[in-house]
Structures are given as structure tokens and as C-alpha cells.
Amino acid sequence: MPQVKIIAKNFMDMVASLPAIKLDMLxxxxxxxxxxxxxxxxxxxxYVLQMLYIDVPITSKSLQEWVIADGSxxxxxxxxxxxxLRVLEVIDRKKETAYKLNSTFQTNLRxxxxxxxxxxxxxxxxxxxxxxxxxxxxxxxxxxxxxxQGVDQADLIAFLLELSxxxxxxxxxxxxxxxxxRAMIKDLADLGLxxxxxxxxxxxxxxxxxxxxxxxxxxxSSLRKQGFVVVETNFRLYAYxxxxxxxxxxxxxSRVEYQLPNLxxxxxxxxxxxxxxxxxxTAEQIITFLQQNAHPRVAEKTPAVPENVTDxxxxxxxxxxxxxxxxxxxxxxxxxxxxxxxxxDFARVHCGLLWEDPKKMRMVVxxxxxxxxxxxxxxxx
Amino acid sequence: MAPAPSKLYADDVSLVVVLLDTNPFFWSSSSLSFSQxxxxxxxxxxxxxxxNQLNQVVVIATGYNSCDYIFDSSxxxxxxxxxxxMPVMCSSLLQKLEEFLIKDEQFSKEEPDGRIxxxxxxGSLSMALCYIQRVFRSGALHPHxxxxxxxxxxxxxxxxxxxxxxxxxxxxxxxPIDSCYIGAQNxxxxxxxxxxxxxxxxxxxxxxxxxxxxxxxxxTDLHSRSFLNLPKPVGVDFRASCFCHKDTIDMGYIxxxxxxxxCKHHKKCSTCGSVxxxxxSEVASASDKKRKTPET
Numbered sequence: 001m002p003q004v005k006i007i008a009k010n011f012m013d014m015v016a017s018l019p020a021i022k023l024d025m026l027x028x029x030x031x032x033x034x035x036x037x038x039x040x041x042x043x044x045x046x047y048v049l050q051m052l053y054i055d056v057p058i059t060s061k062s063l064q065e066w067v068i069a070d071g072s073x074x075x076x077x078x079x080x081x082x083x084x085l086r087v088l089e090v091i092d093r094k095k096e097t098a099y100k101l102n103s104t105f106q107t108n109l110r111x112x113x114x115x116x117x118x119x120x121x122x123x124x125x126x127x128x129x130x131x132x133x134x135x136x137x138x139x140x141x142x143x144x145x146x147x148x149q150g151v152d153q154a155d156l157i158a159f160l161l162e163l164s165x166x167x168x169x170x171x172x173x174x175x176x177x178x179x180x181x182r183a184m185i186k187d188l189a190d191l192g193l194x195x196x197x198x199x200x201x202x203x204x205x206x207x208x209x210x211x212x213x214x215x216x217x218x219x220x221s222s223l224r225k226q227g228f229v230v231v232e233t234n235f236r237l238y239a240y241x242x243x244x245x246x247x248x249x250x251x252x253x254s255r256v257e258y259q260l261p262n263l264x265x266x267x268x269x270x271x272x273x274x275x276x277x278x279x280x281x282t283a284e285q286i287i288t289f290l291q292q293n294a295h296p297r298v299a300e301k302t303p304a305v306p307e308n309v310t311d312x313x314x315x316x317x318x319x320x321x322x323x324x325x326x327x328x329x330x331x332x333x334x335x336x337x338x339x340x341x342x343x344x345d346f347a348r349v350h351c352g353l354l355w356e357d358p359k360k361m362r363m364v365v366x367x368x369x370x371x372x373x374x375x376x377x378x379x380x381x
Numbered sequence: 382m383a384p385a386p387s388k389l390y391a392d393d394v395s396l397v398v399v400l401l402d403t404n405p406f407f408w409s410s411s412s413l414s415f416s417q418x419x420x421x422x423x424x425x426x427x428x429x430x431x432x433n434q435l436n437q438v439v440v441i442a443t444g445y446n447s448c449d450y451i452f453d454s455s456x457x458x459x460x461x462x463x464x465x466x467m468p469v470m471c472s473s474l475l476q477k478l479e480e481f482l483i484k485d486e487q488f489s490k491e492e493p494d495g496r497i498x499x500x501x502x503x504g505s506l507s508m509a510l511c512y513i514q515r516v517f518r519s520g521a522l523h524p525h526x527x528x529x530x531x532x533x534x535x536x537x538x539x540x541x542x543x544x545x546x547x548x549x550x551x552x553x554x555x556x557p558i559d560s561c562y563i564g565a566q567n568x569x570x571x572x573x574x575x576x577x578x579x580x581x582x583x584x585x586x587x588x589x590x591x592x593x594x595x596x597x598x599x600x601t602d603l604h605s606r607s608f609l610n611l612p613k614p615v616g617v618d619f620r621a622s623c624f625c626h627k628d629t630i631d632m633g634y635i636x637x638x639x640x641x642x643x644c645k646h647h648k649k650c651s652t653c654g655s656v657x658x659x660x661x662s663e664v665a666s667a668s669d670k671k672r673k674t675p676e677t
């Protein structure tokens with residue numbers, strides 16, 4: 001259901017664009033705090049948990065120390081997202097910025113962790129609700145009813161997020177809703193998020209999967225595509241796909257031999273890999289591609305791609321990197337040994353000396369310090 | 382031995398199998414009381430389940446004589462959270478824990494003295510790995526499993542072989558073993574386990590803040606670990622136990638066929654049955670003794 005994912009992404013952006021006062025009100029609800037936590041990128045989730053019981057502000061420098069150099073871009077994304085959602089408050093001190101968790105959010109998330117959230121309603125007993133639709137019927141209903149609608153109100157957001165913690169398929173009485181929520185429930189039924197039913201005495205609503213999936217993390221399991229590539233230890237490649245895109249991707253680094261209606265057969269060879277490397281593709285990219293698109297049959301195995309294949313791909317890559325080039329200058333015909341030695345020391349001090357031959361008084365110096373060397377030599381003369 | 386090769390983790394869904402030390406001999410003399418410990422740990426479990434809708438927590442109790450499953454967050458009983466996740470989890474977990482402790486104590490009736498009061502870590506590690514294997518075989522889409530050992534009891538040298546086998550099995554399946562040691566001394570087994578499988582080992586300085594240590598270090602999902610500065614192994618204790626007496630040794634004899642370790646010279650290897658040569662004289666034998674050191 002791609003539509004739900006698009007809405008979910010905009011949903012959180014929509015939450016982030018609410019004014020500060022409204023966000024603070026939202027954060028009074030424990031379930032909303034949990035929903036917001038789940039929508040954050042993984043690093044941001046970790047920061048929130050780490051700072052949950054810390055009351056003093058933490059400098060941005062200390063926060064940066066938690067991440068290694070490779071992760072600095074992810075760190076920035078996480079911090080920005082936290083500030084955008086007003087979960088993290090920025091405290092500008094004279095010398096450096098510090099961060100603190102939003103106190104409403106912090107208090108309520110603490111309560112949620114220790115006490116666990118209790119929903120304001122329970123499912124109705126089954127003797128009242130005569131025949132509940134099956135989950136498949138619910139799914140079909142949800143598909144049928146889904147439409148796009150603009151939503152503005154913070155209350156609606158709060159209710160929707162609360163709804164996401166209910167159990168799909170269970171019936172909840174309409175009496176447990178506030179007047180505002182009752183007004184909204186009709187629209188939600190039109191959207192396919194809930195199904196309204198009426199018994200003899202009571203009426204109830206049943207959340208569908210659309211509602212309960214609202215707060216699922218954006219990278220949830222349904223987004224994991226099915227893999228299609230099998231790599232054998234003899235370097236042969238079998239891709240169960242009929243997609244032209246997949247075929248072209250495989251052609252980039254392997255020799256495609258046969259193309260059948262549902263299968264692409266090929267082999268990973270030295271020539272095909274050299275081609276790929278010349279086009280700027282790295283061995284890591286190829287190996288990552290094979291691992292992430294591994295066919296379910298081999299994906300369960302450890303490792304998904306045979307080690308001899310991954311090792312050989314990396315070795316072939318290093319074949320092309322046997323020579324390392326540094327731009328440099330060569331100096332010879334020094335007037336005297338003293339000048340030569342002074343120049344050699346000068347180059348060494350500036351970390352530019354690559355090679356020297358004291359007998360013949362020749363040296364090779366990095367191009368970066370060539371101008372400095374010239375000055376030095378002119379000065380000496 | 383280089384730490385485990387890292388797997389590619391695309392997202393942060395985790396399955397954490399927690400091995401909870403319930404050894405009464407340890408808890409009766411610990412500065413942190415068992416109930417305080419449980420309050421830290423239960424809040425930690427709730428935090429893991431809060432992080433992601435698809436996260437899963439399984440708890441196995443490591444007793445003195447036996448081990449058993451105490452809690453599984455994905456079981457049907459625990460899945461309907463209308464009454465609040467924490468109360469449901471607490472009541473179910475605590476009830477099972479109590480039943481387990483009563484059963485575990487009953488095994489102690491006839492028992493030889495003189496054994497180090499260690500908990501049955503080898504048993505719970507094996508149970509955890511079996512559960513994880515079942516998850517692996519259930520289909521391609523499964524959360525990334527890891528094992529967390531919450532241990533305070535000292536190491537039991539008689540479990541050396543079983544624990545090392547479990548560690549190598551975890552290494553082969555790419556399952557990291559994290560360990561949080563809350564006892565007085567150090568645990569060589571847990572240090573080795575975390576080092577070999579690529580997990581994190583930590584001995585908290587201040588047990589009052591156990592929850593914060595758990596949140597900061599052990600709640601990290603496997604995907605984020607490649608970007609974070611987590612405690613690194615400093616001086617892992619690689620000492621082995623001899624196969625004949627289960628004593629910890631750092632110099633001994635090794636069978637060249639199956640690599641079993643002995644503290645004294647034997648005529649025959651007890652594991653593979655190969656016959657050894659005659660015992661050399663004192664001087665010569667000192668130079669023949671091999672030292673088991675970590676491979677680099």
C-alpha cells in the first residue's frame with residue numbers, strides 16, 4: 001500500500017510543522033511520545049534514550065563524541081530531526097551550544113517507560129459484537145475506502161496516533177470517544193482507517209491496518225524488497241528477474257550469458273569486473289548490492305554471498321591499485337654536500353621528502369612544497 | 382583472532398535474547414538487591430520494545446542448576462497491550478520467574494560440595510542459540526538477533542568447553558553476544574564471548590545507575606553500532622581451562638591432533654584417543670610446553 005507510506009512520511013513532517021505550543025500539548029500524551037520516538041532515525045532514537053534521565057544540558061561537543069567520524073552525517077541528520085520536532089531544545093550558551101530534551105516529552109516518555117501506557121479504551125466483549133469482519137475483509141474495506149484528505153488539526157493528529165496503538169480487528173465502543181473524536185471518527189471511517197458498526201444497543205469502531213500501521217517505523221519489514229540474485233561459489237550468477245533494470249545493473253559488473261523469461265544467467269569474471277572498476281564502481285558497492293538483493297533461499301545462509309567470491313572481487317580491485325602516484329619534483333646537481341644535506345633536512349621537516357640518494361646527491365620532493373624548496377635554495381645561495 | 386566480520390544491517394529492528402542470572406548464591410551477597418536489579422532491567426526491556434514496533438525481547442533465566450524461558454514479547458499472551466505493556470510484561474515475567482526459581486531450587490537437594498557457585502551460562506547460551514536458529518529458519522524477513530548476558534556469578538571452569546562451543550557457534554551465525562557483568566571480579570568467559578562475536582562487554586562502575594548503562598550501551602541496535610563509540614575490549618582474558626580438572630591454566634600441554642588442553646602430561650588424549658609420546662625429562666619438557674595465546 002504505497003499510499004500509506006507517503007502519507008506517513010508527510011504525517012511526521014506535518015507534526016513537525018505544528019507551532020511549539022501545540023507540539024507541547026501533543027507531547028502530554030504518552031502514546032504520542034512513543035509514536036514520535038518510533039518515527040525518528042535510529043541514531044536519534046538512541047540519543048533520546050540516552051538523555052532521558054539526564055537533567056542538565058549536554059554540550060553539542062559531548063554529543064558529537066558519541067559518534068565516530070564516519071557517522072557525522074547521520075549524526076547531523078539525527079540532531080536536525082530532533083530539533084525540528086522540538087524534542088531537543090537548543091540552549092545557546094556564550095561559548096558553545098548545548099541540548100536538552102523537551103521537558104514535557106521527557107517527563108511523559110519516562111512515565112511511559114516505567115508505567116507502560118494504558119489505552120483509554122478496551123476492546124468490547126465478543127458477546128455484544130455479533131459478527132466482526134475477518135482481517136481480510138477489513139483489509140479489502142480499507143483499500144476500498146482510502147482517499148487523500150488534507151488534515152490540519154493537532155487533535156486529529158493526536159487521535160490518529162493514539163489509534164495506532166489499538167489492536168487491528170478488535171471492536172472499541174464509541175462511548176469511549178470524546179465529542180471531537182466522535183466527529184472525526186466518521187471521516188476516518190470514510191478514509192478506511194476504521195470501520196463503524198452498529199449492534200442492537202451499542203455502536204463500535206474497529207481499527208484497520210491503515211490505522212495501526214501509522215506509527216510503524218518508516219523502514220519496516222514490508223519495505224524490504226524480495227531479493228533475486230543467487231551467487232555460486234564457482235562465480236556463476238543467477239538472477240530470478242525479468243526486469244530490464246536488473247539486467248542492466250548486472251551487465252555493469254558481470255558477463256550476462258543467457259536471458260530467459262524469468263531468469264538471467266551470468267558469470268562474474270575478471271574482465272567484467274575490470275570494466276566495472278574502470279567505470280568507477282567499487283568492489284564494496286558490488287558486494288553490497290549482491291548481499292542486499294540476495295534471493296531468499298540464500299539470504300538465510302551465512303554469508304549470503306560466498307566468501308571466496310567476495311574476497312576475489314576485492315583482490316581484483318586491488319590489482320588496479322598497485323601503483324600509487326604522488327606529484328613530485330626531482331632535484332640534482334647540488335653545488336656541495338652541505339647544501340644537499342640542508343635541503344634534505346628542510347624537506348624532511350616539512351614532511352615532503354620522498355626519496356634521496358646521498359651518494360649522487362639527488363632527491364625527490366613532494367610537489368606541494370616545491371615552492372618552499374625553491375625559496376630555501378635561493379636563500380642559501 | 383580478529384573480531385567477527387560485520388553483517389550488513391539495513392534497519393534497526395532487533396531481537397534481543399536476554400540471559401538473566403538468577404543464581405541465588407550470587408544475589409544473596411550482592412550489593413544490588415535482586416528486586417532493584419529487576420526494576421532496572423524491566424524498564425530496559427520496555428525501552429527496547431518502545432523503540433520499534435517490530436522489536437522483540439526474549440528472556441531466559443540462568444539458574445544454578447537449570448535454565449528456562451521466562452518471557453517472550455511476541456507470544457500471543459503478551460501481544461495485546463490494552464492494559465498497558467509494562468504491567469502485562471511485569472506480571473507475566475515475574476510469575477514465570479518465581480515458578481522457575483522454585484523449580485531450580487528443588488534440583489539442589491542432592492549436590493556435591495566444593496563446586497564454584499557459578500550459574501549455568503552454557504545452558505542458557507545454548508538455548509538462546511537454538512531459539513535464534515529457529516528464527517533464522519522461519520523466513521528471510523526476521524529481526525536481527527543478538528544475545529545480552531546479564532551476569533554476576535563467577536565463571537565455572539567446568540563449563541569451559543560448552544561455552545566456547547556456543548561462542549564459536551554464535552560467531553559462525555553472526556550473532557553478537559553482549560555482556561554486562563555486575564559481579565565483583567571479572568568474567569573471562571564473557572570477555573571472550575563479546576570479543577570473538579563482535580559484541581560489547583562492559584562492567585558498570587556504579588550499579589545504582591544500571592538502567593543508564595543498559596540504555597546507553599546495550600539498547601543500541603546493530604545497525605547504529607557501526608557509527609557509535611562503544612566500549613572497546615581492553616585486555617581480554619584469554620586463559621583456558623584444562624580438560625582434565627577444569628582448572629584455569631595459562632601454561633599446559635596441547636594434543637596436536639584435536640587441540641585439547643591438559644595441565645599435566647597424559648599418556649593418551651581423553652578427547653580423541655591419540656597416544657602421546659613418552660614424558661620428556663624436566664629440562665626438555667619445559668621448552669616443549671606450549672602456551673595458549675590469542676591468535677592475532
